[in-house]
Amino acid sequence: MAKPDVFDFFDAESLLTDDQKAIRDTVRAWVSERFMPIIADHFEAHTFPMEIVSEMAEMGLLGPTLPEKYGCAGVDNISYGLIMQELERGDSGLRSFASVQGALVMHPIFTWGSDDQKDYWLPRLAKAEAVGCFGLTEPDYGSDPGGMITRAYPADDGGYVLNGAKMWITNGTIADVAVVWAKTPDGFGGFLVEKGMPGFTAPETFKKLSLRASVTSELIFDNVKIPSKNRLPDAHGLKCPLKCLTQARYGIAWGAIGAAIDCFACAIEYQKSRRQFDKPLAGFQIQQAKFADMLTEITAARMLCMRLGKLKDEGKMHHAQVSLAKRNNVMMALRIAREARQMLGASGITLEYPVMRHMANLESVLTYEGTHDIHTLVLGEAVTGISAFR
Amino acid sequence: MKIAVLVKEVPNTESRPRIEGGRVSRDGIDYVVNPYDEYAVEEAITKAEALSGETFFVTVGGVSEKKVLLNVLAMGIDRAIVVNRTDMEGSNPRGAAKIIAKVLESEKPDLILAGKQGVDYDYGQTPLLVAEYLGLPHVSMAIKIDIEDGKAICERNTDDGVEVVEVSLPAVITADKGLNLPRYPKLKGIMGAKKKPWETKELSDLGLDESLANPAESQVEYVEFSTPPARQAGRIIDGEPADKVKELVRALSEDSKVF
Ligand SMILES: Cc1cc2nc3c(=O)[nH]c(=O)nc-3n(C[C@H](O)[C@H](O)[C@H](O)COP(=O)(O)OP(=O)(O)OC[C@H]3O[C@@H](n4cnc5c(N)ncnc54)[C@H](O)[C@@H]3O)c2cc1C
Numbered sequence: 001m002a003k004p005d006v007f008d009f010f011d012a013e014s015l016l017t018d019d020q021k022a023i024r025d026t027v028r029a030w031v032s033e034r035f036m037p038i039i040a041d042h043f044e045a046h047t048f049p050m051e052i053v054s055e056m057a058e059m060g061l062l063g064p065t066l067p068e069k070y071g072c073a074g075v076d077n078i079s080y081g082l083i084m085q086e087l088e089r090g091d092s093g094l095r096s097f098a099s100v101q102g103a104l105v106m107h108p109i110f111t112w113g114s115d116d117q118k119d120y121w122l123p124r125l126a127k128a129e130a131v132g133c134f135g136l137t138e139p140d141y142g143s144d145p146g147g148m149i150t151r152a153y154p155a156d157d158g159g160y161v162l163n164g165a166k167m168w169i170t171n172g173t174i175a176d177v178a179v180v181w182a183k184t185p186d187g188f189g190g191f192l193v194e195k196g197m198p199g200f201t202a203p204e205t206f207k208k209l210s211l212r213a214s215v216t217s218e219l220i221f222d223n224v225k226i227p228s229k230n231r232l233p234d235a236h237g238l239k240c241p242l243k244c245l246t247q248a249r250y251g252i253a254w255g256a257i258g259a260a261i262d263c264f265a266c267a268i269e270y271q272k273s274r275r276q277f278d279k280p281l282a283g284f285q286i287q288q289a290k291f292a293d294m295l296t297e298i299t300a301a302r303m304l305c306m307r308l309g310k311l312k313d314e315g316k317m318h319h320a321q322v323s324l325a326k327r328n329n330v331m332m333a334l335r336i337a338r339e340a341r342q343m344l345g346a347s348g349i350t351l352e353y354p355v356m357r358h359m360a361n362l363e364s365v366l367t368y369e370g371t372h373d374i375h376t377l378v379l380g381e382a383v384t385g386i387s388a389f390r
Numbered sequence: 391m392k393i394a395v396l397v398k399e400v401p402n403t404e405s406r407p408r409i410e411g412g413r414v415s416r417d418g419i420d421y422v423v424n425p426y427d428e429y430a431v432e433e434a435i436t437k438a439e440a441l442s443g444e445t446f447f448v449t450v451g452g453v454s455e456k457k458v459l460l461n462v463l464a465m466g467i468d469r470a471i472v473v474n475r476t477d478m479e480g481s482n483p484r485g486a487a488k489i490i491a492k493v494l495e496s497e498k499p500d501l502i503l504a505g506k507q508g509v510d511y512d513y514g515q516t517p518l519l520v521a522e523y524l525g526l527p528h529v530s531m532a533i534k535i536d537i538e539d540g541k542a543i544c545e546r547n548t549d550d551g552v553e554v555v556e557v558s559l560p561a562v563i564t565a566d567k568g569l570n571l572p573r574y575p576k577l578k579g580i581m582g583a584k585k586k587p588w589e590t591k592e593l594s595d596l597g598l599d600e601s602l603a604n605p606a607e608s609q610v611e612y613v614e615f616s617t618p619p620a621r622q623a624g625r626i627i628d629g630e631p632a633d634k635v636k637e638l639v640r641a642l643s644e645d646s647k648v649f
Contacts, residue, residue, distance in 0.1 A: 018457070022464065022580045030574045060577035073577035 006268070007261060009299040012306050016078065023079045027086040030059065035090045040351040042213040046206065048093060049213065050174070057128035061087070061098055063106035070110070070122035078309040081254035085305075088255030089262045092361035093214030095255040100170045101125060103248035105132030105179050108190060111243075112235035117192065121177060133175035133202075135166035135193075135219045136241050142168075143374050144389075145181070146238055152182040152189060155225065160184075162191060162199075162224040168368070172217025173204040179232075180219065181241045190232035190240060199224040210364040246319045249369045250312060253325035254305050256333035256365065257298060259358045263333075263340035264294045266355055270344050281343070290339050297332040304328065320382045327375035334362040391443030391537075393434045394494060396504035396517055397462055399454045400424045403509075409615045421454035423461055426505025428572040429565035433535060434503050435466040436570065441537065443500075444468050448493050450475050450486045452590070460583045464575035469587035471497075473596070475603050482608035487519030492596045494524060499560060501542065506531045506564040514564075521562035528562040529555050533569050 004011065013021070034052055042049045056062060065080050066072035075083075088095035106125050109117055124130040141147045150164025162182060172178065178193040178200075193200055199222040204215060232240075268291065271282035281287050308325050311317040337359035341348040348355050366372050374389075381387045399421040401407060408415045423431070431447070438445045446469045447462050453476045463470060473489050494502065502521075507514035514530075521528035533552075534545035543556050544563060557563075575583075593600055601607060627634045627641070643649040 018460075018584075019581050022457075022460070022575075022583075023577055026464075026575050026577075026580060055574070058576065059574050064577055068578070073581065075577055075581070079577075 006295060007265070007298075008302070009295060010303060012302050015306055016082075020076075020079050020082060023075065024082040024086060026059070027061065027083050028089070030055070031086050031090040031094075035094060039091050039094075039213060039354075040357070043091070043093075043357050044212070044351055046208065046212045048097065048174070048215045053097070053128045053131075056098065057126065060126075062128060063102040063110075063122070063126050065102075066106060066110055066122065066126070070118065071126040072106075072122070076309075077250070077312040078306070080251065081305055081309050084251040084255040085258040085261075087258065089258035091213050091357065092255065092259060092365050093211050095251070095258070096170050096211060096214045099248045099251050099255070100134055101128075101132055103251055104134035104244050105177070107247050108134075108179050108232060108235065108240065108244050109192070112190060112232040112240060114229070114233050116229065117232070121192070125177075130176040131171055131174050133169050133171040133178045133217070133219075134241075134244065135169050135172070135178050135180040136245075137166060137168050139165060139167045143371060145241065148181070148183060148188075150180070150182040150221065152184050152191060152226065152231075154185065158228045160191065160226040160228070160231065162193065162221040162226050164221050166219040168205070169202075169217050169219050170211075170368075171215055172202040172219050174215050175202065178202070178219055179244075180221070181238075187236055188238045188240070190235035191226050192230040192232070193219075193221070193224060193226065194230070197224050197226070210360045210362075212360075242319075245369055246322050249322045249326040250308065250317070252365060252369055253301075253308065253322065253329045256326075256329040256362070257301050257305065259362060259365075260294070260298050260301065260329075260333040260336045263337045263355050263358050264291075264298060266353055267291070267294070267340040267343045270347070270353070274345075287343060290343060294336050294339065297336065301325075301329045301332050320378055323370065323375040323378040326369065327372055327379070330362060330365050331372060334359065334366055337362055391438065391441045391501065392497070392499045393438055393443055393445045394497060394499035394502045395427070395430050395434045395445065395447040395462075395467060396490060396502065396520070397427045397431065397447045397449045397459065398424045398505075398508045398510075398516075399449070399451055399458050400508050400510040407617075409617060412615060413612075414615055416453065421458045423458055424505050424508045424510075426507060426509065426565055426567070428465075428505070429567065429569045430503035430505050431462055431465055431467060432570045432572040433565060434501075435573070437501070437535070437537060438468075446471060446497070446499075448490055449473065450478060450489050452476055456588075461575060463583040463586045463588075464579040465573060466575075466579060469589070471589045471591065473591045473593070475593070478603050482603070482605060482610075483513045483515040484519060484609060485602040485604070485607040487516045487523060488602055488607075489593065489596065489598060490516070490520050491523035492598055493591070494520065501537070501559055502526070502562040504562065504564050506566050517562050517564045524560075524562075526561055527557040528564070529557055530564045531566040532563050533566050535563060535569070 038049055060073040064073045064075045068074050084095055087098055109121050125132055136145050138148050152160040152162050155161050176195045180191045180193045201220045202217045204217050272280050274281050304325050340355040341359050377388050401419045402422040405419040434445045445467045447467050448471045450473045452472045452474050504517035518528055529544045531546050532544040536543045540559050541556055546553050627637050
């Protein structure tokens with residue numbers, strides 16, 4: 001019996017098709033060759049590497065599950081997951097860019113948009129000729145988006161007037177189109193707010209210690225006139241943005257594996273070569289116990305995602321299953337990143353190594369797309385039938 | 391415009407070759423497309439896009455089954471011609487060139503592109519021999535290729551600067567690093583690669599004699615393979631700083647003869 005590969009201990013590889021493997025390997029090579037060399041500097045400078053976005057688009061990594069008709073690749077959900085895994089092996093900021101563009105902007109336009117909206121925006125977003133963002137969270141309403149203050153009032157000309165503010169919005173400042181969720185007289189609606197519309201501004205949020213290589217912004221709407229053609233015609237109710245989040249969370253559950261693997265690989269390499277007390281650090285029992293935990297957690301997280309992807313491809317995925325995977329995998333990645341940071345000693349605190357960068361990033365990933373606690377409540381409700389949200 | 395690209399599978403640079411029975415063993419070796427061939431592939435695709443041409447690749451080998459070569463189709467080459475001879479890897483540029491020349495004789499491409507050398511045995515002979523057997527002009531190690539009125543104007547790096555050469559087409563041109571930046575396959579390309587035409591040929595299909603695959607054909611005899619000696623452990627010089635410096639200078643000049 002061949003010795004199992006520590007990076008794929010339960011041979012998930014043999015569950016993949018040739019196309020899935022080739023897609024993963026291609027994205028992996030691209031991340032290693034084109035992204036890894038520049039990420040530390042961007043993280044330090046608090047900038048997103050816009051220069052590589054067109055390459056991502058060229059390869060088809062934006063909205064990859066959507067149909068070819070819109071210039072997308074139409075890949076299955078396991079392939080999509082593997083793409084997210086490889087992007088986040090690079091940096092959570094890179095994966096966030098792709099998640100937002102694909103799952104939170106292209107997905108709602110594709111699902112609830114008019115034909116005109118789809119024909120206009122989807123090919124542009126796929127080619128990265130346009131960048132999108134998703135505005136749900138507000139300064140006073142985070143975990144409880146139903147309380148949102150942003151309002152779209154019907155105007156005399158059949159359009160709407162939008163007022164309010166969104167906060168912590170990924171890609172906000174660089175977005176050409178914002179999918180904004182607002183209260184309407186008939187409940188909740190989704191609106192395509194375009195860059196340059198009078199009264200719309202999107203200042204960037206600085207001084208972040210996490211996701212530094214990702215743009216985070218406020219969106220401010222001061223009597224912004226929105227033509228009726230910019231409302232998503234089929235998006236009614238809060239369930240729509242929540243469905244978008246389910247899409248994005250699915251990708252995050254995979255992405256977290258990538259960040260965890262990068263930390264795991266870094267810790268192994270470091271501890272095998274670094275010697276203290278006359279032997280490699282990797283030879284001490286305390287360190288080996290950490291490796292054993294990392295190996296177990298990564299293996300379990302991967303198997304979870306493989307199964308979740310299958311369910312999604314079969315159209316049988318429940319949002320509570322996504323909550324379980326997002327909650328488990330992000331926490332596992334964060335634990336591994338923290339542990340790996342320790343295992344590199346002082347070296348672990350620098351940008352020479354990826355571990356503290358991943359660790360800092362994962363704090364955001366733990367919070368966004370439903371905090372760890374909120375997913376705990378989702379699962380608690382699934383078990384007990386009793387909602388503990390309020 | 392019909393463009394042929396010559397492609398070879400080579401061990402990736404992380405593979406650690408072992409010697410078995412006086413030969414380099416293929417066990418545990420991961421193959422990739424020869425990196426120099428990727429420049430040729432990229433050039434073929436961009437030229438075909440610009441001149442609405444068609445492209446195909448030819449390889450003698452098929453060691454890695456389809457996995458590696460499918461990548462070439464995923465990048466954008468239209469079809470594959472694989473001459474199935476896994477026993478010729480690396481060892482026989484002359485035989486390979488005769489086989490490729492035979493394939494190209496019937497395909498009649500306007501332009502034949504290849505990497506300047508395979509990074510396995512580094513002979514750098516095959517494409518030039520192909521040119522020779524087909525009676526075509528060749529330019530080696532191009533860093534720029536412009537196609538104009540049935541001619542190729544190429545730039546190549548020399549020790550004294552850049553040389554500009556013009557050849558009439560059809561011609562064989564080999565690619566050097568710097569010619570372009572090879573693209574990554576698109577997801578759509580990866581998924582479409584398997585649907586592209588894939589021709590597998592045996593020597594007999596080409597009307598060629600089995601003896602071409604014979605090592606004797608290469609006119610090279612392998613006397614011995616050996617792995618580089620393991621690196622020696624470093625030496626730590628003990629003592630007072632002044633003595634250490636003296637000993638270091640002595641060791642560098644007398645033992646290792648660095649000075
Ligand atoms: C870098 C970054 C990027 C982001 N990008 C986007 C984006 O693109 N679009 C977007 O709309 N939003 C985005 N967000 C916002 C994110 O979704 C919210 O931060 C998240 O939903 C939590 O909201 P909050 O920060 O207001 O925290 P709060 O809701 O105020 O929660 C604070 C704490 O209280 C806990 N808590 C809250 N409610 C309960 C409860 N009922 N029971 C127990 N504990 C509870 C939470 O778990 C958390 O620990 C982003 C956030 C970050 C950090």
